[in-house]
Amino acid sequence: MLRVGVIGVGAMGTQHFLRLMNVIHDATVTAVSDVFADHAKEVIAPYPGVRFIADPIELIRDPEVDAIVIVSADKTHEEFCLEALKQGKYIFCEKPLSASAAGAKGVVDAEIAGGKRLIQLGFNRRFDPAYKELKEIIVSGKLGAPLVAHCAHRNANYPAQYDDVVAVTGTAIHEIDTMAWLCGDYFTKAQVIFPKTSRHSKNENLHDPQIVLLTTSSGMVVTAEIWVNCQYAYDIRCEVLCEDGTATLPRHARVDVCTANTHYTGMTSDGLGFFAEAYNIEFQAWVDACNAGTYCKEAASAWDGYCAAVTTDSCLKSQKSGLIEAVPLTDRPDFYKD
Amino acid sequence: MLRVGVIGVGAMGTQHFLRLMNVIHDATVTAVSDVFADHAKEVIAPYPGVRFIADPIELIRDPEVDAIVIVSADKTHEEFCLEALKQGKYIFCEKPLSASAAGAKGVVDAEIAGGKRLIQLGFNRRFDPAYKELKEIIVSGKLGAPLVAHCAHRNANYPAQYDDVVAVTGTAIHEIDTMAWLCGDYFTKAQVIFPKTSRHSKNENLHDPQIVLLTTSSGMVVTAEIWVNCQYAYDIRCEVLCEDGTATLPRHARVDVCTANTHYTGMTSDGLGFFAEAYNIEFQAWVDACNAGTYCKEAASAWDGYCAAVTTDSCLKSQKSGLIEAVPLTDRPDFYKD
């Protein structure tokens, strides 16, 4: 029974907490921390076995906590990871690993120095059945080598604080990690294009939609459209072009209705719900690996988090320069192979 | 240049007239007849070369008419066919061949007696590209022998005069001929089932929807749903179950729109428009055959019209008896083979 401490019980953190209590086997949450103490206490109220610990560092060090789930504000991830590494505890850290590539490098170095892989990054799509089927088809080679991928990440509505930086570090980062994983490669060039902005982008610091263009070390090109106010639904698209054919992510299966000279199918606006199954599989895989004293090979590592951070840094640079920017990445170190 | 006389310029007849004038090559309409003289004269007004002839028999006998298109009231088809056969003229007759199986038999006998195949029945789906693709797949044998077919014929709204008789002789007849053609077989048993009637069926003589069950001489079963007030659109479905797989008619290709938590595709309520391409191909094939002094092998013959009439007779009987009724058909005579 893995004893988990959760830092951050906002919308996503609360879901992860409930998931660990009600869905995931062989794990239980023993402690929770959050800057909003009252809210956190409400969340844990129905679960008398869970303690509230105001100070997240204290939570990380608590002897009844074997493993840490970090779902707090992006800028805190780095510090909590470093502390948890110091304590030798298992870490599930939601993306990003750090707010900067330099910070992410520091975490990677600390993990390597510790000699044990303790960090799993929360890139949930690696556990989504549709993405897994897509990857299997690509990796099987039956369609030949992948050449191009077209991705789209669409949210119905953006939260007030969204700006061009979060569009990259909070949203495009999913496409970046997913495509690096799917293609087994890393990016060497990045470019961001700003089309006409939607009237629904009330925030003047947000260009929406925007198009991210990425090139891998082998020359594959990924076009990733980021559109966080698409209004119509949460929608994730991916088509991979291989030498002998293409493979495309399906829409979710929903009832088809014929009425009024039309046939239609419902879509959801709930992004967390959209990938609920992926989250469940991801957490169970993490818990199983921790209980086995190892790490989950299917999951994203600290190195993957670092690669994503370097790539998003280059995207941010291109947003300002309007140019194609280099992504200064190198081959995966042995510590993170396999 | 085939000189055509058109009898009946109601909704469908007018479309056929315009089709012959504007779309079909190597044919022109020289005369038109209709019980509504004023309307007919309006239809032909823009075409000064077309004469109005009040008496359809006179039109059939007119020396400037080589071929007759019969789109008049169902009960008149038999008489006009017999007269045109007598005159040795080519005939395109919309279904049904006759209002009764006995009447249809009379036309078949007259055609055989004349020694030349002059009649093409207007079963347009035999020329529809989707149905043709469906038939090719079945006939190819790559899915094994056909065992069952599920059909649905849905109209958005029925005209006032529709009742249980027309549901069979005007609507189900399409499924009957199409499936006989597709399976290369004829029917031996028929049964009609009346489910709960839709509130949109204002006519108390119409059960809507109704389900027609047909068995072929080889044992294949066809379930044909007839629903002429489905409200939502004109919709034609067909799935054929073969021993090693199934083949299904597609929906028409239309733009897919994502909006308001849904994605939808438009459908049409216009049945004549739905099969416009099939009608064009059908008429060109007829004109080409007439001009070549022969008949179109892909088209329905008088014999097919007779088979349909015998089958609809049995359906009408089952509507009243509630029982499985025999369909008294036999193998195709040599005159109508190939």
Add this chain to the structure above:
Amino acid sequence: MLRVGVIGVGAMGTQHFLRLMNVIHDATVTAVSDVFADHAKEVIAPYPGVRFIADPIELIRDPEVDAIVIVSADKTHEEFCLEALKQGKYIFCEKPLSASAAGAKGVVDAEIAGGKRLIQLGFNRRFDPAYKELKEIIVSGKLGAPLVAHCAHRNANYPAQYDDVVAVTGTAIHEIDTMAWLCGDYFTKAQVIFPKTSRHSKNENLHDPQIVLLTTSSGMVVTAEIWVNCQYAYDIRCEVLCEDGTATLPRHARVDVCTANTHYTGMTSDGLGFFAEAYNIEFQAWVDACNAGTYCKEAASAWDGYCAAVTTDSCLKSQKSGLIEAVPLTDRPDFYKD
């Protein structure tokens, strides 16, 4: 923590056992029984807390067993249900409730006599997200009253013992319960039609496919195609025709591949896998209800099992008579309302 005893660990029983051990919360299996002792012991070997009890009656009476899961041979269900009712234990019984309508009536009477609803029938589709969406749309009334439903139940290949009886009591029974649940009605007439039999139906006692026609008390008609050797995949279809439109179950979402002048999507032949999510939701709902000392309102009751048995009896009669047979059912007793 609900202590469960599982009777029967064949293919499906083993899945249920593993589900209860690894997926379902707040339940654990304490005892297992099976006529094949060696196999059962293998299944439970990795779980040292689980005892093997050779005699199922002894298992039912065991003090460390609070609730019974019956996945043994169909003919044993009735006896085990009666014993478990006598012991006042919770029961999850896979369909059918009994091999005969009379037997099912005995179980219903025993449950009513006991005064507490203890039986949940294993009709898993009631918990399938797609069927639930379908039902919500129908129940919402936005498409008007339901009139007809077209269902298809297709298995890729039938086990050797499949015959016409099992086609009804093992396969059609799913369509029967599902449609009764979806329409909130019961059946009054049943008819079975035998089309041409597939060459893949090696068993001479199996007509495959066959078509079951059912009429509800309100006049709705259900056409249910049963095809257990369709070869191509496990495939479940359902379209409900309402006065103002139709609603159709979707195919599972799978990657779409374009290659070699085609685009294709994979399908599965694994029926248990197809509904895995429904099974998980169903079992968790059962466990939660038992732990709360009540029964699950969404689930099928003993009465639903009885209704299904009466309906399948009439189908079996029609298979022999070739006629439309009455289904002698009446309104739901108060004990089973809500």
Add this chain to the structure above:
Amino acid sequence: MLRVGVIGVGAMGTQHFLRLMNVIHDATVTAVSDVFADHAKEVIAPYPGVRFIADPIELIRDPEVDAIVIVSADKTHEEFCLEALKQGKYIFCEKPLSASAAGAKGVVDAEIAGGKRLIQLGFNRRFDPAYKELKEIIVSGKLGAPLVAHCAHRNANYPAQYDDVVAVTGTAIHEIDTMAWLCGDYFTKAQVIFPKTSRHSKNENLHDPQIVLLTTSSGMVVTAEIWVNCQYAYDIRCEVLCEDGTATLPRHARVDVCTANTHYTGMTSDGLGFFAEAYNIEFQAWVDACNAGTYCKEAASAWDGYCAAVTTDSCLKSQKSGLIEAVPLTDRPDFYKD
């Protein structure tokens, strides 16, 4: 009856010739020219009324030719257009209008000088029913302003002579004109990206696929993937992102087959066949306009051909520079408005 002279009877020219003889009303071909005299004579052999004229300039000047169809080599289009303008004859010119923007400007200037719009450019998609439905949805404004469009132009296999220049002037040019038409705008920036090249691109002067990025004067961005060796089929994609939703071109409707754990739908490799209906509508519209002494407003004009040429020039420049290049276009002159 419009008397047409056809210059060029290669694959596409022969189809246009046959279309004019057999499908299009109120037109006939009176003369044909081609550098391969023997082949041309074979093509016209079944049509004794058609003369072969070796010299295309002579054909243009022929008194029995009212209108010219130019389907000859790209580099000849400009010269033949200028001559036909001089003769005051109607012109249907396949794209491109000229091999260079400067040449296209000369043709535009000559047409303006002549004072009458005589040229229709052969951008057939403007007449494709699916594209027309797509444009109607965008223009209706019900989805808000268009912001981005994702296009893909895929051919199964490229002819031997295809290189990076033709990828732009022969293929991307379709996306350029179509999107300018669909958005009612012109392009101001162009960029071409070379991903990893497919092994099927045997020609070392062809990067395949490539991605063309275009920005319109209003800021809309078009991503146009050009892939002329995609192997799997001829495939044209287009999704337009508007502020309140998206609209996507459908695939062609084809029979859906379930077999062998898959369901699949056929696709075609025949690009000319893919758009056959669009070609027919386009030519009929041209013939009707010529016969009415005017021009077809739905069709592409010489100005549209000029815009396309300027845009392709910038794409060619970007292929070499790897940079975002300006597209030096201005607003549409009054002569070409409406």
